Amino acid sequence: MHNLIADYLNKVVSGCSAKVNEVSIGDKSITIDSSFVLEVCRALKTSSEFEFNVLQVITGTDYPDRIEISYILASFTKNLELILKANLPRGDKSNLPKINSVVSVWSAANFQERETYDMIGVDFLGHPDLRRILCPYDWDGHPLRRDYVVQEKYLDMVVNPPEKNNTDDQLFGKRLKEQLGDPKKVSASWKDSSASEESEAKDGE
Amino acid sequence: METIHLKKHIEPDLTFTQWFKNVYGAVKTTAIGMGITFKYVWGRDVVTIEYPEVREELPSNSRSRLFNDAENCISCLQCAVACPVDCIYIAAVKRATDAPKIKTKDGTPIRLDLKQYTIDTALCCYCGLCTTVCPTECLTHTTDYEFASYTLAAMKYDYLAPEIRAWRTRIVKA
Amino acid sequence: MSSHTNTNENKIILGDQEVLKSDLLTLNMGPQHPATHGVLRVEIKTDSEIVVDAIPHLGYLHRCFEKHAENVDYRGVIPFVDRMDYLAAMSMEWGYALAVEKMLGTEVPKRAEYIRILVAELQRIASHLVFFGTYGIDLGAFTVFLYCFEDREEILRLFEELSGARMLYNYIWIGGVWNDITDDQLARVAKFVDRFEGELHKYNNLVGENKIFIGRTANVGIITREQALDYGATGPVLRGSGVKNDLRKDRTYGMYDKFEFDIPVGSGEKGTTGDCWDRYNVRIREMFESVKIIRQVLAGIEEGPVMGKVPKIIKVPAGEIYMRTECPRGELGYHLISDGGKTPYRLKVKSSCFTHVSLLPAIAPGQMVADLVASIGSIDIVLGEVDR
Numbered sequence: 068m069h070n071l072i073a074d075y076l077n078k079v080v081s082g083c084s085a086k087v088n089e090v091s092i093g094d095k096s097i098t099i100d101s102s103f104v105l106e107v108c109r110a111l112k113t114s115s116e117f118e119f120n121v122l123q124v125i126t127g128t129d130y131p132d133r134i135e136i137s138y139i140l141a142s143f144t145k146n147l148e149l150i151l152k153a154n155l156p157r158g159d160k161s162n163l164p165k166i167n168s169v170v171s172v173w174s175a176a177n178f179q180e181r182e183t184y185d186m187i188g189v190d191f192l193g194h195p196d197l198r199r200i201l202c203p204y205d206w207d208g209h210p211l212r213r214d215y216v217v218q219e220k221y222l223d224m225v226v227n228p229p230e231k232n233n234t235d236d237q238l239f240g241k242r243l244k245e246q247l248g249d250p251k252k253v254s255a256s257w258k259d260s261s262a263s264e265e266s267e268a269k270d271g272e
Numbered sequence: 273m274e275t276i277h278l279k280k281h282i283e284p285d286l287t288f289t290q291w292f293k294n295v296y297g298a299v300k301t302t303a304i305g306m307g308i309t310f311k312y313v314w315g316r317d318v319v320t321i322e323y324p325e326v327r328e329e330l331p332s333n334s335r336s337r338l339f340n341d342a343e344n345c346i347s348c349l350q351c352a353v354a355c356p357v358d359c360i361y362i363a364a365v366k367r368a369t370d371a372p373k374i375k376t377k378d379g380t381p382i383r384l385d386l387k388q389y390t391i392d393t394a395l396c397c398y399c400g401l402c403t404t405v406c407p408t409e410c411l412t413h414t415t416d417y418e419f420a421s422y423t424l425a426a427m428k429y430d431y432l433a434p435e436i437r438a439w440r441t442r443i444v445k446a
Numbered sequence: 447m448s449s450h451t452n453t454n455e456n457k458i459i460l461g462d463q464e465v466l467k468s469d470l471l472t473l474n475m476g477p478q479h480p481a482t483h484g485v486l487r488v489e490i491k492t493d494s495e496i497v498v499d500a501i502p503h504l505g506y507l508h509r510c511f512e513k514h515a516e517n518v519d520y521r522g523v524i525p526f527v528d529r530m531d532y533l534a535a536m537s538m539e540w541g542y543a544l545a546v547e548k549m550l551g552t553e554v555p556k557r558a559e560y561i562r563i564l565v566a567e568l569q570r571i572a573s574h575l576v577f578f579g580t581y582g583i584d585l586g587a588f589t590v591f592l593y594c595f596e597d598r599e600e601i602l603r604l605f606e607e608l609s610g611a612r613m614l615y616n617y618i619w620i621g622g623v624w625n626d627i628t629d630d631q632l633a634r635v636a637k638f639v640d641r642f643e644g645e646l647h648k649y650n651n652l653v654g655e656n657k658i659f660i661g662r663t664a665n666v667g668i669i670t671r672e673q674a675l676d677y678g679a680t681g682p683v684l685r686g687s688g689v690k691n692d693l694r695k696d697r698t699y700g701m702y703d704k705f706e707f708d709i710p711v712g713s714g715e716k717g718t719t720g721d722c723w724d725r726y727n728v729r730i731r732e733m734f735e736s737v738k739i740i741r742q743v744l745a746g747i748e749e750g751p752v753m754g755k756v757p758k759i760i761k762v763p764a765g766e767i768y769m770r771t772e773c774p775r776g777e778l779g780y781h782l783i784s785d786g787g788k789t790p791y792r793l794k795v796k797s798s799c800f801t802h803v804s805l806l807p808a809i810a811p812g813q814m815v816a817d818l819v820a821s822i823g824s825i826d827i828v829l830g831e832v833d834r
Binding site: 090091092093094096120121122123124126128129137139143146148150173174175177178179182186199200201202203210211 | 505696763765
Binding site for chain 2: 231233236237239240243247251252253254255256257
């Protein structure tokens with residue numbers, strides 16, 4: 068089925084370079100060139116053969132070298148399901164990666180694109196109302212990026228104040244090690260960034 | 273100047289017979305509804321309980337207050353690893369080789385001396401994952417559900433402290 | 447924010463008549479409002495009683511589920527999943543467990559499959575009962591709320607005995623279910639189902655057939671078939687608009703293919719197809735269908751283990767999967783991406799309530815404020831699932 072869709076897309080939208088990702092486990096997907104998203108989505112919706120009349124979800128995944136936007140489409144008339152993917156460069160805070168909005172194809176894309184903008188930081192060109200949706204409107208950063216660091220202060224409120232962090236309990240094991248002078252004798256549950264404790268936590272499993 | 277068009281469902285004009293039908297329907301369906309409610313006036317058992325005077329007994333596998341029987345704990349850290357919110361803090365020291373050998377209730381030898389066993393129940397989500405991995409079944413959910421406290425610090429249970437160990441007789445069932 | 451900010455210059459035409467022009471009033475409905483079923487804030491612009499524009503503001507219950515899921519192991523995700531739709535936690539767990547099981551290739555024992563369907567359908571009844579009760583309150587009928595919660599209590603008590611918790615069960619695990627169900631409990635379910643069917647007829651006579659209730663809901667908040675598909679609505683909202691779509695039949699999972707049941711579809715019995723009454727009626731009829739399924743489960747349940755073979759440390763092979771299940775409020779989709787490690791690389795949740803909230807700006811304009819309350823109630827959102 069995926070091969071048929073890819074052939075159809077290559078035929079209708081020239082240059083979209085649709086490619087099927089073959090997998091042994093899980094779901095197959097189709098990757099397309101990110102600049103043709105709008106045309107591809109319109110072609111999939113209007114095609115009489117597949118009729119992808121419903122946009123289920125738009126989501127982004129942050130990989131070390133790229134951001135992958137997945138459009139999950141469904142056809143309620145033909146009972147089909149498709150994961151459509153487009154790769155974008157990661158960009159940075161001042162220069163978010165850009166992709167065309169598909170709100171003109173499915174109205175469902177409105178909230179989904181807002182969420183993807185909020186969480187992953189992708190600029191959807193042509194979106195009527197691109198605001199944050201789950202985070203506060205003046206929040207800083209895009210939380211689902213892998214390199215996201217929580218801002219220290221939000222509106223004069225300290226984020227994660229130390230008195231709520233149970234630091235004493237977490238460091239109890241570490242202090243015990245220092246006291247005894249023999250780290251091998253102590254096993255503690257709190258995973259520190261140091262490698263020795265990491266291995267002990269594995270022993271615990 | 274901007275014009276906003278709003279859609280509206282337009283009802284057809286009401287005829288005289290339709291008006292009477294509407295009145296009849298309203299009276300009839302309301303009477304049916306009142307009849308159903310009226311049956312509840314007599315012959316119904318009370319389904320609520322007067323809480324502080326009458327206390328409900330929870331099912332035996334109910335997931336309420338956590339209790340760790342520290343004497344049977346072998347410090348395996350499995351509960352801390354399984355905990356999805358990381359609210360269990362454990363530290364243990366290896367027992368000296370010449371120390372007297374001790375065992376848990378089910379016969380597992382204890383090789384580590386427990387130095388810290390603290391659960392911050394303010395963070396705990398009562399999912400029960402820690403109790404299912406416990407090999408000696410010393411960490412259990414009890415059916416004790418009345419443990420509101422005034423401070424966050426009081427929600428932190430140090431199971432090595434004598435006053436918390438003393439709960440054992442009260443909340444752990446055989 | 448919105449295009450109609452220059453309020454005094456506007457001319458408003460409702461239907462075919464121009465309404466008496468007054469200043470637009472901006473009103474915040476929520477976050478703490480009894481009719482928004484949680485912490486939804488709807489910023490509405492009204493011209494006297496008529497809503498001109500409604501903008502939902504979300505995020506008051508955002509708990510970073512997707513970020514958390516990247517940092518806990520596969521078993522540890524389940525307690526978080528519970529907290530999304532806290533009124534239908536069993537259905538939430540089942541979708542996640544199915545996604546991981548499909549990736550692992552785990553066989554789920556027969557008895558566990560039966561128990562899963564049993565608890566999921568009981569959960570559907572419990573969840574629809576909450577809708578039923580609170581919808582009555584929204585429209586000014588208080589009595590039915592008490593009746594519904596009495597029946598729901600019986601379901602919750604059974605779940606408490608099964609799993610140990612009343613609402614956040616952590617009961618459906620990867621590979622099976624946590625505890626076995628006893629014959630005694632099955633007999634209780636059978637007794638409950640028999641009693642409940644009669645009670646539900648009674649409740650429906652009390653509320654659904656009532657002339658005042660019909661007056662409040664028929665021809666109100668109409669979602670057309672095209673609108674529902676365009677906005678990606680699923681579940682009772684989509685079926686209320688006349689689209690026959692149910693994942694339990696269309697893309698069957700678990701053992702639903704072995705069960706006989708119908709898919710209720712709204713037909714505009716009391717007004718227009720896709721109005722609030724249709725959505726209400728679809729949910730009521732779904733409860734009868736659930737009762738049917740439960741009877742078949744009770745007749746066919748087999749003896750055996752309830753937990754399949756799952757490795758002690760779950761490592762899902764690299765790959766991705768999109769698993770859809772039919773929850774009481776609509777389709778729930780888990781897009782799970784794994785890189786072969788102990789934690790999910792990315793777990794995206796497609797929440798039906800989130801898409802249903804996006805329908806509000808489309809259906810609200812032209813309604814009275816009181817009808818907006820009826821519309822929000824009829825799409826039955828749980829804010830825990832909207833904000834995740």
